[in-house]
Amino acid sequence: MPAASHEHLREALEAKKAELMARLERISANLRRGYEADSKERAKQLEDNEVVDALGNEARAEIAKISAALRRLEAGEYGLCTECGLPIEDGRLEVYPYADECIECAEFDERRKARQ
Numbered sequence: 001m002p003a004a005s006h007e008h009l010r011e012a013l014e015a016k017k018a019e020l021m022a023r024l025e026r027i028s029a030n031l032r033r034g035y036e037a038d039s040k041e042r043a044k045q046l047e048d049n050e051v052v053d054a055l056g057n058e059a060r061a062e063i064a065k066i067s068a069a070l071r072r073l074e075a076g077e078y079g080l081c082t083e084c085g086l087p088i089e090d091g092r093l094e095v096y097p098y099a100d101e102c103i104e105c106a107e108f109d110e111r112r113k114a115r116q
């Protein structure tokens with residue numbers, strides 16, 4: 001891959017990461033809002049917080065993947081499957097630029113998870 005497109009990719013990944021960090025910040029701010037004294041309200045808030053927390057975890061997981069992709073980019077290993085070492089399909093990287101596995105390995109993982 002030419003250096004220019006790497007630079008573009010790095011910028012796109014950094015931008016996505018910044019966006020997720022901002023989202024995470026909003027999610028944490030929501031979680032930090034004090035609980036209502038009323039116990040009924042409180043129960044509702046706890047429920048909401050669980051949803052908010054799940055969203056936060058999702059964002060954190062995505063940030064971790066982007067960071068890993070940026071590290072692979074630095075190391076010149078970007079676009080290689082971390083599982084089997086083969087190049088990840090271009091089409092897959094286009095829709096999912098921080099993919100760390102090729103489609104075969106990702107599908108294998110999905111099936112393994114589904115069986116658990």
Ligand SMILES: [Zn+2]
Nearest residue numbers: 081084102105
């Ligand atoms: Zn693979």
